[in-house]
Each structure stands twice: as structure tokens, then as C-alpha cells.
Amino acid sequence: MGFHYTKYGKRELLLLLCITLLALSVCMLLFSGAPGRVKLVLGLLVLLTGGAVSLFFRNPPRPSPQGEDTLLAPADGKIIALENPSPEEFPWFEGEELFKIGIFLSIWDVHINRAPWAIEIKDLEYRRGGHLNARNPLSSSRNESCTLYGRTEGSIPGIPLAVRQISGAVARRIVCDTAPGHRLIRGEAYGMIKFGSRTELLIPRRFLKELRVALGDRVKAGQSILAVIQKEKE
Numbered sequence: 001m002g003f004h005y006t007k008y009g010k011r012e013l014l015l016l017l018c019i020t021l022l023a024l025s026v027c028m029l030l031f032s033g034a035p036g037r038v039k040l041v042l043g044l045l046v047l048l049t050g051g052a053v054s055l056f057f058r059n060p061p062r063p064s065p066q067g068e069d070t071l072l073a074p075a076d077g078k079i080i081a082l083e084n085p086s087p088e089e090f091p092w093f094e095g096e097e098l099f100k101i102g103i104f105l106s107i108w109d110v111h112i113n114r115a116p117w118a119i120e121i122k123d124l125e126y127r128r129g130g131h132l133n134a135r136n137p138l139s140s141s142r143n144e145s146c147t148l149y150g151r152t153e154g155s156i157p158g159i160p161l162a163v164r165q166i167s168g169a170v171a172r173r174i175v176c177d178t179a180p181g182h183r184l185i186r187g188e189a190y191g192m193i194k195f196g197s198r199t200e201l202l203i204p205r206r207f208l209k210e211l212r213v214a215l216g217d218r219v220k221a222g223q224s225i226l227a228v229i230q231k232e233k234e
Helices: 007-031 035-056
Strands: 070-072 076-082 098-105 112-115 119-127 145-152 158-168 174-176 191-192 197-204 207-212 225-227
Touching: 007 035, 007 191, 035 197, 076 112, 112 197, 112 207, 145 174, 158 174, 158 191
Parallel strands: none
Antiparallel strands: 070 225, 076 098, 098 197, 112 191, 119 145, 145 158, 158 197, 174 191, 207 225
């Protein structure tokens, strides 16, 4: 399948390559009189460090599982929230009783965001804010964020959904590569949050048939099933 990097990290990867080569050159210059074994170890340490940082921008192929009524994870990470948010915080849903699934992404996780369902984008809301630790529940309402609102298409059309990208203590840039009017297919990559973050999925409770995850579970974007949905709650 090969190794893939995301297009959203081209600038950072180029900068990282330059820094790695510069660090390698400086090490070789400073330790030019050192034994060959020492220079080899230093060189390997520099290269391994650069390679490890580059892994943050990996974008592994993710074939999505079949299932006409399953809602997929929009991000890799750990489930840290299963709760009912305040309807006032999300007026786009027009007072619906909502259910929120929160996912924490460490710096070791793949940071690509993927569509949990085939959806048509209706609105995007960018909010300036702070950079609290993404594990902190207050980060949901206080941190910088970008919320994608849409409606499902396909086998169960018309259900309103939202995916919120939230920056963390280290993350300083949210990438959302879509816009109102665009359509995303199930599992399609549409953005990322760089260096540690939080992603939240919101759906009206009346469309939620069965929850398939629990607090502490680890999930993969575009592959792990979060829930089963339906046209109306039975």
C-alpha cells in the first residue's frame, strides 16, 4: 500500500527537511574530529528525530467499512466525551437535543479528519479562541475551532450532522479543506489539526439508534464505527 503523506503538510515537511539537513551539517562540523562511530550515532539521531516528526503528517490509506447505517469516526484517537451539549451552543440545529462524541488526538495519532458519512456541507463556522489542553472539557467551548455543518446523503438522507475541529495546547493551525456546497463521500479526508487536538461529532439524539463506542476506546478515522443511525428514533 506504500507510505503516504498528507498534502496539508507540504510546507512543514519541506521546512523539516531543511532543518534536518542543517542540523546534520552542524553536527558533522562541530564533531569533525570525533571518531567515526560517534559521528555515525549523532547522524542517526538527527535523521531519526526528523523522521519521527515527519510521521505526524502521515496519511495512511483508509478503506471505509461497508454499512448503510453506520456512522464512522471523523478522527483517530481516544474517546473522551459522550455527552449532551447545550443546544444554545449550536443554534444551527434549531433546538434539537444533541449527542456529542469527543475524540482526543495525541501527537502520536494520525491527524487527518475524515467525513463520518456522505454529507453535503451547509455551513462552516470558524471561532477564534485559546489553546487549552484538548483533554480539558473547557477546550470545547473556549479553544480555537472550526465546525463543519452538513446533512447526510445516500441511504439515510437529510440528517443534520456537525464535526468540530478544536485546537489543543500545542496545535496552532486548523486546516479545513472544504466549503458550503461541497459534498464529501463517506471516509473522505477534508482537513487536519496540526500537533495534538480534539475532534467532536454531533448528531440529534432522535437519529441515534445505537452507540458502538465507550469512554476510553481508541478509534480510527474513516474506519471505526461510532454509532448506528436511523431516520427517526424508534
